Amino acid sequence: MSGLRIDHVGKTFGMFEALKDIDLDFPAGRFICLLGPSGCGKTTLLRAIAGLEMPSTGRILLDGTDITSVPAHRRGLGMVFQSLALFPHLSVGENIAYGLRIRGVDLATRRRKVEELLALVHLPGVADRSISQLSGGQRQRVAIARALALDPKLFLLDEPLSALDAKLREAMQVELKLLQQRLGISTIVVTHDQREALTMADIVVVMDNARVQQVGPPLEIYRNPVNAFVADFIGTSNLLPGAVDGQDSLSIDGIRMAGARPHGLAQGSKAAISIRPEEVVIHPAGELGPNRLPAEVIFVRDLGASVEIMLACAGQELLAVTSPRERSDVQVGDRVALELPPAACVVLPS
Amino acid sequence: MSDLRPRGLPARLPVLWPAAMLLLFFVVPFGIMLAVSFSHQVEGGFYEPGFELANYARFLDPFFGRALLFSFWISVLAAAIVIAVAFPFTYCLTRLRRRAQVPFLVFVLAVLSLSEVIIGFAWSTLLSRTAGLSNLLVWIGLIPRAQAWTPSFGALLMGLCYLGFPYTVLILYPALSRLDPEIPEASRTLGASPLRTFFLVIVPVLRAPLLGALIMVFVFNLGAYLLPQVLGRPQHWTLSVHITDQAVFQSNLPFAAAMAIFLVLFSLAFIGLTMVLGGQREAAR
Numbered sequence: 001m002s003g004l005r006i007d008h009v010g011k012t013f014g015m016f017e018a019l020k021d022i023d024l025d026f027p028a029g030r031f032i033c034l035l036g037p038s039g040c041g042k043t044t045l046l047r048a049i050a051g052l053e054m055p056s057t058g059r060i061l062l063d064g065t066d067i068t069s070v071p072a073h074r075r076g077l078g079m080v081f082q083s084l085a086l087f088p089h090l091s092v093g094e095n096i097a098y099g100l101r102i103r104g105v106d107l108a109t110r111r112r113k114v115e116e117l118l119a120l121v122h123l124p125g126v127a128d129r130s131i132s133q134l135s136g137g138q139r140q141r142v143a144i145a146r147a148l149a150l151d152p153k154l155f156l157l158d159e160p161l162s163a164l165d166a167k168l169r170e171a172m173q174v175e176l177k178l179l180q181q182r183l184g185i186s187t188i189v190v191t192h193d194q195r196e197a198l199t200m201a202d203i204v205v206v207m208d209n210a211r212v213q214q215v216g217p218p219l220e221i222y223r224n225p226v227n228a229f230v231a232d233f234i235g236t237s238n239l240l241p242g243a244v245d246g247q248d249s250l251s252i253d254g255i256r257m258a259g260a261r262p263h264g265l266a267q268g269s270k271a272a273i274s275i276r277p278e279e280v281v282i283h284p285a286g287e288l289g290p291n292r293l294p295a296e297v298i299f300v301r302d303l304g305a306s307v308e309i310m311l312a313c314a315g316q317e318l319l320a321v322t323s324p325r326e327r328s329d330v331q332v333g334d335r336v337a338l339e340l341p342p343a344a345c346v347v348l349p350s
Numbered sequence: 351m352s353d354l355r356p357r358g359l360p361a362r363l364p365v366l367w368p369a370a371m372l373l374l375f376f377v378v379p380f381g382i383m384l385a386v387s388f389s390h391q392v393e394g395g396f397y398e399p400g401f402e403l404a405n406y407a408r409f410l411d412p413f414f415g416r417a418l419l420f421s422f423w424i425s426v427l428a429a430a431i432v433i434a435v436a437f438p439f440t441y442c443l444t445r446l447r448r449r450a451q452v453p454f455l456v457f458v459l460a461v462l463s464l465s466e467v468i469i470g471f472a473w474s475t476l477l478s479r480t481a482g483l484s485n486l487l488v489w490i491g492l493i494p495r496a497q498a499w500t501p502s503f504g505a506l507l508m509g510l511c512y513l514g515f516p517y518t519v520l521i522l523y524p525a526l527s528r529l530d531p532e533i534p535e536a537s538r539t540l541g542a543s544p545l546r547t548f549f550l551v552i553v554p555v556l557r558a559p560l561l562g563a564l565i566m567v568f569v570f571n572l573g574a575y576l577l578p579q580v581l582g583r584p585q586h587w588t589l590s591v592h593i594t595d596q597a598v599f600q601s602n603l604p605f606a607a608a609m610a611i612f613l614v615l616f617s618l619a620f621i622g623l624t625m626v627l628g629g630q631r632e633a634a635r
Contacts, residue, residue, distance in 0.1 A: 052535055072538040085536035089554040099540035
């Protein structure tokens, strides 16, 4: 059985529960993102996989072998740390070759491997420089090369891009994804940035409060969040509370709104409709049609590439995003009718 | 390009103050001492101004040469032992949670508050035959009868290490606290055991503070005056003790001054050498 299995892993620090019954199965060769707000347990989970934290309960299996009690230095995994943790007393080349030196690999092989790895991360010819001579982005690449030097079975990254500025971060996301595809290496990245997760991941694991909230491909999670937390955390989401009124519909302010799929909630119980801002369609007030709610324009933000319209609807603030070309001609204070297409409405328990 | 450097007295004040302190409390006394070291000692009396190298020539006397070498040897040895003990101690201490560190730091500071006199006489009691630790070993049955462990070289070494330990911990503590915990972890994930990580990463990363602590404890030991007399035999007297002996009991100030100057120059040379060696290794990387 190839891949990583997290078998009902829990972790407590004193009274604090950092992980609660994490049960996950990752096939080999995938790019996985652990996504969640700070303090949700994602880094603890990654450290448990790396062997830097011992799970309090449960097991971790790699390719069918139980590695729960194998110490970090015998796991043979590559890890990039949030602080990068490059060794300041060693040169770039010595940093990358550190693991090889520990294994007793001879100098010539080490040199060759360092050059190969530096070429792989698009940073050739810097082997003899000291770490302090490199920029943030270059250090990032050195840390990646160092983690890959031992051809690890698993490539772990803890918020690897958080120290970079926004532009470089976006470029590195794409580069990291391309690198992973080229090497076909099983990769787990911890991040709190949902854009990062959506850009890179094959599978996203959304975590909150020490628990896994949802696992799935990025678009699936984006379109079909299982609860209000996921809907809100992944992208911007509008949540409109109401009461259950039928198998796939909700009553909001007395208006019946249809949702995308049956929700299995009891009649009359409290629930909410989640809809992405780009799915909201704005019509002039009074224009009739199905799944519409009256609203009032509060604010219009024209960002050039897109237009964001803030609306007051059913006692909530709601955001609609359109392109400038499709922009409906609305002013602050206008009364409008919002169409929430049933296919885009996900009914969530609240 | 205009000269933007501040001018006038107010701008120079920040330099003047430390400069005045240095002049008044270091340069002037050192100058006096230097002058005294070349003075002529009147047999059985006080010294009179003059210029002669007789006081320095007495270093050729093997007795004082040996005292100087012994001072260096025991200072270096005690400094090395203290670093070897205090560095792992401080490293483990900084890996604890903040709250758990407090009792240890209080303990270290408490040791620091003891005077050299108390420490010296406490150890001389603990190592004595009548009331010392050897009685404990007799009671356990490890040795047949109580022994006197003081005065001896070992007792003196013990005392110097005990005295230097809290200072070393407090010097190393800030640097070790700032050490990114992910650096040793990175070494672990790259296949190095905790022990190899300690010697391959933690020690070299902290080379500068280690060197600083070593020099400080060495200089500190070199100035030890009380412990050699309480815990050592006369052959274990350091140069500091001989200087006091000459100045106070033999009333030979010129020779005492010459020895003091020699000690200062020797320590400066040693510190310089240590820093050059430490710096060279850095440049070689």
